[in-house]
Amino acid sequence: MNTRLTTEVLQQETRTFRGTGGVSAECRCRAFHPAFRDARTGIVYLSRYADGRLAPLHLLAGLPADLAVRRDGHGRVLAVDGAVVAGFVRDGLFYTRDEAARAIARDDAASGAC
Secondary structure, eight states: OOOEEEEEHHHHHHHTTTTTTOSSHGGGTOOEEEEEEETOOOOOEEEEEETTTOOOOOOOSOOOGGGGEEEEOOOOEEOEEEEEEEEETTTTTTHHHHHHHHHHHHHHHHHOOO
16 A cells, blocks of 8 residues: 555545545435544544544544654645545444445435435
C-alpha cells in the first residue's frame, strides 16, 4: 500500500461511490459515521476536525500526527500513510466504502430507504 491517502484521493472516492451509499451524505441516516482504519494496526479512528470535534465527512486533519506523511506550510495534513483506509463505523464495526454501500443496499431492500 504505497499510495498515500490525500484530500484528492478522498474526493475521488466520493465521486466513485456517489449514489451507492458509500459516501457520508448518503449513509449518515443509517448511523454510519465517517472513519479511517490503519490496515497495519487495525486501529479505527472516527473522522474529526483538527480541534477534535467529530466531523460529518472524511477529514485528514483529525488523524493522529504519526500517520501524517505530508503537511503544508501551516502544518495542515495533506497526506497520510497509504495503509490508512477511509470508511465508516456503525455499531462499533468498521466498513469500507464498498462494504457500507452493500450494507445500505441490503437495508434498503429489507426496509426501504431513509
